[in-house]
Amino acid sequence: MTGQSDVLAEVSLGGRQPDLRLELVSNPVYLCGARELVAQISRRLGFDEHASSQIALALDEALANVIRHGYESREDGRIWVSFFPLAGQNASAAGIEIVVEDEARQVDPLKIKGRDLEDIRPGGLGVHIIREVMDEVRYEKRGERGMRLTMIKRHTPGAGNG
Amino acid sequence: MAEQDPIEVRMSERDGAIVVHPDGEIGYHEAPTLRNKLKVAFDRSPRKVVADLANVDYMSTPGLATLVEALQISKRTKVPLVICGLNERVLAIFEIAKLQTVFTIVGGVDEAVRG
Numbered sequence: 157m158t159g160q161s162d163v164l165a166e167v168s169l170g171g172r173q174p175d176l177r178l179e180l181v182s183n184p185v186y187l188c189g190a191r192e193l194v195a196q197i198s199r200r201l202g203f204d205e206h207a208s209s210q211i212a213l214a215l216d217e218a219l220a221n222v223i224r225h226g227y228e229s230r231e232d233g234r235i236w237v238s239f240f241p242l243a244g245q246n247a248s249a250a251g252i253e254i255v256v257e258d259e260a261r262q263v264d265p266l267k268i269k270g271r272d273l274e275d276i277r278p279g280g281l282g283v284h285i286i287r288e289v290m291d292e293v294r295y296e297k298r299g300e301r302g303m304r305l306t307m308i309k310r311h312t313p314g315a316g317n318g
Numbered sequence: 319m320a321e322q323d324p325i326e327v328r329m330s331e332r333d334g335a336i337v338v339h340p341d342g343e344i345g346y347h348e349a350p351t352l353r354n355k356l357k358v359a360f361d362r363s364p365r366k367v368v369a370d371l372a373n374v375d376y377m378s379t380p381g382l383a384t385l386v387e388a389l390q391i392s393k394r395t396k397v398p399l400v401i402c403g404l405n406e407r408v409l410a411i412f413e414i415a416k417l418q419t420v421f422t423i424v425g426g427v428d429e430a431v432r433g
Contacts, residue, residue: 184347185324191345191376209376209407216378220346281379281415288414 169255174238182223182233182258190237191216194254201241201249202311210289211252211309217282218256218305226260226303233260242310251291251310259302265295324348327355334365335431341373344381352381356388360395367392368430372403377411389421398422402430 178193180186191212198208219235227233236257244250270284287293292308325342336359340352359367369385371377385401392399400422404412412418424430 184345187345187347188343206410209410213378213411216345220378220380223346281382285379285411285414 169238172240174240174255176239178237178239180219180235180237181231182227182235182260183231184220184223187216187219190219194237194239197239198252198309201252203252203309207309211254214286214290214307214309215254215256217285218307221282222256222258222260222303225263226258228261233258242308244311249311251308254307254309256305256307257298257302259298262297262301262303265297265303268295323351325351327351329355329359331364332427332431335368336362336364336366337368337370337427337431339370339373343376344374344384345376345378346380349380349384353384353387356384357391360388360391360397363395364397366398366400366431368427369399369401370403370427370430371401371405371408372426374403374408375405377408379411379415382411382415382417385421386417400424400430402426 176197178190180190194215195208195212198211199205203211215237219237222235223229223233238255238257240253240255241249242251242253268283270282270287271280286307289309290307291310292306294306296304296306298304325340325344325348328339328341330337330339338352338355338359340355342348344352356367356369367388369388374381388399391397402424403426404423409418412421412423
């Protein structure tokens with residue numbers, strides 16, 4: 157049975173069907189599983205160990221931000237993570253697109269930015285890390301409720317697969 | 319039933335320093351356990367607190383934030399904080415956050431405890 161949340165998630169992806177879709181609750185106990193999964197997938201898509209670690213770090217930071225700031229540490233919110241390999245030449249992927257969606261509190265995407273690194277204090281580093289390790293990062297409101305984060309990492313031409 | 323800590327954080331004492339040894343990955347779920355142990359270490363007013371990250375194979379920003387909090391306690395209490403045992407993967411996140419120069423980072427526990 158397709159629930160209202162599933163319908164919303166499908167609509168928000170513009171009708172695109174991801175190769176893989178993960179649905180989890182906003183409980184931090186599942187973060188380790190999500191980062192292991194994305195690291196494995198990244199390796200299979202041809203990223204080297206360093207790049208795969210960075211992609212896993214970005215997803216981990218994104219999910220932690222949704223749980224902490226979006227759902228304000230509530231553990232019963234829903235989060236969807238969709239994976240799209242980017243089309244490359246000769247059936248190999250040119251990279252990976254990861255879309256993280258939630259039904260949490262909406263914020264103005266223009267106000268989502270990493271904090272000044274000169275300001276040495278705990279917190280606020282996650283967005284900076286995501287922007288630093290991924291090639292493209294886009295936040296947007298997801299319809300009437302929730303946020304969508306799209307992150308893209310491409311293979312680096314001429315530099316192996318990192 | 320009491321919830322089990324998501325990671326093991328052992329504590330040892332050497333030459334008046336307390337060495338905190340987390341074991342595993344330190345993300346959003348695990349960071350509070352490390353935070354509690356570091357606080358306990360500082361509360362004992364040792365000569366120095368050492369965070370031995372040799373058995374930490376992954377760290378994200380909640381782990382970094384925990385260490386920044388510990389650094390703030392260190393400055394307030396004048397008990398030095400030294401970090402050691404970082405592998406390349408963990409050092410990378412310090413560098414991305416440009417925090418590698420903020421902390422005293424050395425190679426191993428022996429060096430960290432000395433001085």
